[in-house]
Amino acid sequence: MSFEYGTDYYGYRKKFAVLVPSTNTAVETEYHMMKPTGVVLATRPCNIPAMEVKTEEDFVGMVEAIGAATEQGLRDAMSLSPDHVIFGYSAETFWDGKERSDREFNKYNDIANAEGNCGITFGAQAIQDALACYPGVKRIGCISPYMPVGDSMVVKFLSDIGYEVVRIKGHCSPGPEQIAHETSLKTRELVKEVDGDDVDLILQAGTNLHFVELAAQLELELGKPVLAINALTFWHALRSNGIPDRIRGFGSLLAEH
Structure with missing residues (x-):
């Protein structure tokens, strides 16, 4: 009996x-x-040390450590021949606003395309695409696990794409x-x-902050969209790869868009 390799046993739709x-631990x-x-x-x-973050400077150092480890992490991931790569962090993708974010996205997307013939999902770009599903939204309240310097980068990016925090x-x-x-x-x-x-x-x-289940509960309580970054990036990866499944229990984005 002949057998052809080419489809992952568990990932027969996408890997x-x-x-x-x-x-x-939260993203996975x-x-x-x-x-x-x-x-x-x-x-x-993307290997980083288990550092303390007690000051704004410590927080910037953490973000820089993630950025420094990303390219090697991405190249290592190419060995499994993925259909798509999801970047499961967010602060570094907002840093210094949309212009830098777009440059970083293009840099990593080019690597993934050249070495693995696949695309990527980046936190900042996933947010922009997700917010477009809510056309009446202009004014946003944001939460994070960050220090104020990190929060200021979220505000800058959202302002750059036309939203008021x-x-x-x-x-x-x-x-x-x-x-x-x-x-x-x-x-x-x-x-x-x-x-x-x-x-x-x-x-x-802030991708290591557990929130997808709580976000769904808060949407019902508050009567407005409550979007969790991990739901946004996963939604973006699914929809970018032709997977339309409506997934309930984690908020309106995955359930309705």
């Missing part, structure tokens, strides 16, 4: 490489919660690993602080 900082966990049958996720690290609050988590230790209760309090009648939509950044 996604998922690049995450080596300290990250939440993607698997949302994953449709026939899609396989191969998580690969009414309020933004961050956990100021004391390290990249500890972001995943933040509780839903604390995160709910941040949402309460940034929400109001003057806010059309709540957006969460």
Whole structure:
């Protein structure tokens, strides 16, 4: 009996490489919660140290460490011949606004295309595409695990693409690993602080902050879109690869768009 190789056993629809900082646990966990049958996720690290983040300078150093590890992580991921690569971090994709973000996206997308004949999903660009699904939205409340310098980069990027950030609050988590230790209760309090009648939509950044299930609950409670970064990037990867499945339980984006 003859046999032809060419289709991954579990990833018979699509095989996604998922690049995450080596300290990250939330992306892999939440993607698997949302994953449709026939899609396989191969998580690969961009190696960074388990650093302390006590100051704004520490936070910038963490972002720079992720950026420095990304290209090697992407090239390593090409060995599994992915159909697509999802960048499972967000702060570095917003840094210095849309112009730099577009340059970084094009750089990594070119590498993925040249070495693996595939495309990428980048946090900042996924946000732009996702927000376009909500045409009435102009004013946004944002939450994150970041220090204020990181929050300012979220505000700059959103301003560059035409949205007003009414309020933004961050956990100021004391390290990249500890972001995943933040509780839903604390995160709910941040949402309460940034929400109001003057806010059309709540957006969460920071991929190691568990939020996809809470976002779905908050949408029902608040009566407005609440978008989690991990749901946005996973949605973008699915739709970019012709997978239209409506996935419920993680917010309106995956369920309705």
